Amino acid sequence: MAREQWKSEVGFLMAAVGSAIGLGNIWRFSYLAYEHGGGAFMIPYLTALLTAGIPLLILEYAIGHERIGSAPLAYAKISRRWEWVGWWPVCFVMFGIVLYYTVIIAWCLAYFFYSFGLEWGADPDQFFFQKFLAVSDSPADLGEIRTPVLMGLAVIWFINWGVVYGGVQRGIELANKILMPTLMVLIAVLVFWSLSLEGAWTGLKAYVTPDFSKLTNPKVWIDAYSQIFFTLSLAFGVMITYASYLPDKANITGSALLTACINCGFSLFAGIAVFSVLGFMATAENKPLADVISQSIGLAFVAYPKAISMMPGGNLFGAVFFLCLVVAGLSSSVSITEAFVSAIVDKFGVRRQPLVTGVCVLGFVGSMMFTTRAGMLWLDIVDHFITHYGLVTVGILECLVIGWLFDLPMLRDHINRISSVQLGGIWDILIKGFVPLVLMVILIGDLYQDLRVPYGDYDWTALILIGRDWLLFTLVLAFFLATRPWRTKNHRRPGRGAKT
Template sequence: MVLLCGIPLLFMEFAIGQYTRLGPVHALAKICPLLKGVGLATVVISFVFSTYYNVLMSWALYYLFNSFGGTLPWKSCNNTWNVVGNCSSGFPGNATHLKSASQQFFDHRLLEKTNGIEEAGGIRWELFGYLIIAWVIVYLCIFKGVKSTGKVVYFTAVFPYFILFALLINNLQLPGAKNGILFFVTPVWSKLFEVKVWVKASAQVFNSIGIAFGSMISMASYNKFNNNILRDALIVSVTNSFTSILAGFVIFSAIGYMAHIHNLPVDNIATDGPGLVFVVYPEVLSTMPISQLWAPLFFLMLLCLGLDSQFATVDVAVAFLKDEFGAKILPFLKREELLTLAVCVFCFALGIPHITKLMDHYTAVVSLVLLAFFEVIAVCWIFGVRRLSLMIKKMQGKTPNIYFRVCWMLLSPLLVLCILISSLVQYTPVHYGKYTYPVWAELLGWCVSLVSIVWIPLGAVHEICSNKGSFLQRLQTAMTPTIDLDAEDPLPEKQNVDTQASETLFTSGV
């Protein structure tokens, strides 16, 4: 996925942003007026992503502050939130009536989880406070724009590597770590024939690299016209893959250790989603020597990684409002910092009632794959690989090699299309553990997807209706790019921007 979609599509987005010097909305509108809604859809999906992603950051903050006590609170069953007779200090294995202490901390202390989505429950005031703190941190890091954000990223992007290497060195000395690593690196070939594996793999690549969020186009728009975007695309992709593999070794070496001390198979402990970082790994940390040191470092690392993603997605929404409505909004707000504050407050308010599993599936999986498909169609097939290659040649001095041209023209679009069709044909309801969401919740999830995707057909209809002539003439005009491909440097550079800071933002793996 990284070779066939990740690197080529990231290279493509960098080229669009750097050549046009525009955000995703106006850049993609110039590339393909017919699918100008794709640009707006990237802004909407980034906005929706921001509203619920910071909820996860509030969880990380909650665990971080609870790590500073004498004993980690998820280590034992002697707490007020534990269910008597249903709690195990370790992993319960085949005892299905038991839950681990860390699972009960997550369910009954952190979330105060109800029996289902039908029972809304009350506001968790502690999490409400941590959500405020999370948004305050985001605001303080981005309110001065890309220049200040880039400087913060120097820490948030580098610090996690120190923690990951420290954890890896520590974990490799634990008994059973080898079995966990072997489980991680041993391929299960039968999984290659499961559609959901490819769907999740594509969503993971797009999520981790930042494809189809609009953030890469936005960040690249601050570059110098002749900046080496191929180098940047390779650095981001390789760094991202290396980080994922490193994190995998850290996680599974610890899971192997946990399986060893509880005499369980590794696959009985391994899980995915939030349960891995908020249930399994806290349980692992609680059994390690000097766990009071490792636990806060681990959750501080999670916070830094999450903030990197938030910086990029929130910046897309702020930049869009500034570019599109700045003339009307800024005289009222007086200062640009207040616009950023307004966006953060609005996202905070929308994040209060989020059902994270449902939102994550329909925003970060369904919508993202759909949006990536339409973006590839707009740029690679309608705008055309020839024009895209010409843009890159004007910036880099040479045409992209055959590998990228074949990926853009054939492999990337067809792969995304196959994944999209297969995921729709073999659709299965979303579930949280053993709980399956009701039909009305599924419909709510699809509505969340439509919030971003609906702008694509609306934009196409608006563009066709705005043109003159017969339907075919209008359609032809809508498919004709308005970008100037003859000028050596079509637009002036954006002013007052620290280019090195913007490069740091997207090479940090956001």
């Protein structure tokens, strides 16, 4: 059976951008910029983009396109010994990240409806943590399933199923051609509306005012590289899979540059809306801006709802904001599901549609763990271990396997033959040396910090049984899948470049 392809490079670009742009672009980047020097944060951020983000994104596009396969198939074509490196990320993003990520999207969907009546009332903090989630005191105290979250989760998984079931052209490409323009329009509405609020300039000034003294702190640079790495969906296996659906003639470097620039530009643009609203809130409450800013989940589900309740037409503004989050989250969750489905089809040759149905049902059942009263605590632990240890380790392995054990100059020649922007030897140096070194620094720093002080003040039992063992389970699953015999001949088909 011939491999599906994108109908156009625009469709591929929309899908890649859709995978890259997620919830973190709207809330995490803005907070990091504020915390790490405002406008000065652009220096480490853009440095990280140029020296690690774009080079690694080009690498993933190139290996997927040249080897013509999902992540496991691409690595199997390099060497059967390294096939597990392709399976591990698609396993832990499918049976880890997407399980709790869809739950967060379900929260956003619920808050979309809550916005119309400002259901969170005068105390959004109490509403979110005690009434909506009813968070338990310990990860061991699972409690009951939260019905509003479960209902939203069912809707999200149904949409995921519908899009991935439709295939590359009629499902993923078509959906992203609708989702991405919709997201851009919605975020533009938020930005221009928020700029009209009283006190918007106060927040905007805090967002962009440079504090160059922060750049002497190594943590600022580490956070910048971490943000670039995560925001571009690197080491997820997604970009390798998406690039494998490109035709023989594809502008690899041009697509990578556009994906990275659109993704990062979206983060910067969304930050205007976030901090304009926070500036309005600080002005309305006559408080310093620092007193109304909270990180990540607190920013989206506590600080923002409070501001929404205070502004004229806030219910409509809130609906647009949470709809933005739902759209951004859906495009990312679809890409993760597709990466796993594509890998199974490549190796075992099973029919796509029944597989998609089975995977989505399994995903929904797995996600139910995060709808319990302890769900947010489990989410926090699993997310920390997968993103801080799983993804970073895969990124290092990716650079070492492709950079040192594969014919990297051949891959660069393949890229240059079909791309608008030509790569030089500096790209080889970045992939073989600089990028894995940066990722090792991040990995060692996280490990040192977590050994010194248990993450999130959780007890060691919870961290080991939930975080570490969840990651180890996906690693064991990756080795199991890698050692199964191939039921297709895909791994025997050569790539598009020279023989290795």
